[in-house]
Amino acid sequence: MAGSLAHSRSNQVAVLIPSLVNNVYSQVLTGITEVLERADYHPVVGVTNNDLRKEEALLESMMSWRPAAAILANLTHTDRTTRILRAASIPVVEIMDINGVPIDMSVGFNHIHAAQELADYLIGRGYRRFGYVGWIRNEFAASARYAALRARLERLGYGLVAPDLFKMPPDVPGGKYGTSCSWSRPQTQMSSSTPMIWRQWEERSIVSKAEYRFPASSQSQVSQDLEWAKVFLGH
Known part of the structure; x- marks a missing residue:
C-alpha cells in the first residue's frame, strides 16, 4: 500500500481536532506529528471547535489535496463527512x-466503562458526596462519560450534589473556575473527574480494527511507536 500511496497520494495526512486550547489535544497533535514525520508524512491540521459542520467543510477542503490518510476526533460526524471518508479509500483513524x-x-x-470504573473507585475509597466539572459544547465523548458516571452513582444510591456543566471549551482557566463552583457546594468531595479518566485511557488505549494495544508508559495519547505509523499508513 505504501507504494501506491507514494504515486497517487500526497505525503500529507489530514488531522481534524476540536481545539488547540485544550492541552490534551496539543499533546495528541505532538504525538501524531512525531510519528508521522518519522514515516515521511506531514500533518495538515484543522481545528473544528467541536462544530460538526466546520469539520465537514475542513475535511472537504483537505480532500482536494489528496491526503494519504485522515485522523479525526471522536466517532460522531455529519453524514456527508462519513460519506466523504468512506469514498476516499484511504486509512481513517477516529481518536x-x-x-x-x-x-x-x-x-x-471506552468513556462509559471509564466513568463506571471511576464511580466504583471513588465509592470504594469511602467518598459519598460527589461533584463534577464538565463541558457540554458538542463534546460527545465527554457527554457520554458524564451520563455514565451519573447513572452509575445513582444506581449505587448516590448522586451528584454539584453537577456543574459549562457551555464553553474546556481549558485550564475554565477548569479552575468550574472547580471553585463545585467546591462552593457544601461537603462536595470530588471537584473533577478528569485525572482518573485520563489514567484509564493511558492504561487501555487500543486500535479497535487492527487490535493493537499501546503501552501504559506511552507519553502521549497517540502512540509514539513508529510501528503504529507503519500499520496506519499501510507499510
Missing part, C-alpha cells in the same frame, strides 16, 4: 473514543 463502530480504525478508550 479519543472506541465506544462505537469506526469508519476504519479507532484509537482511544
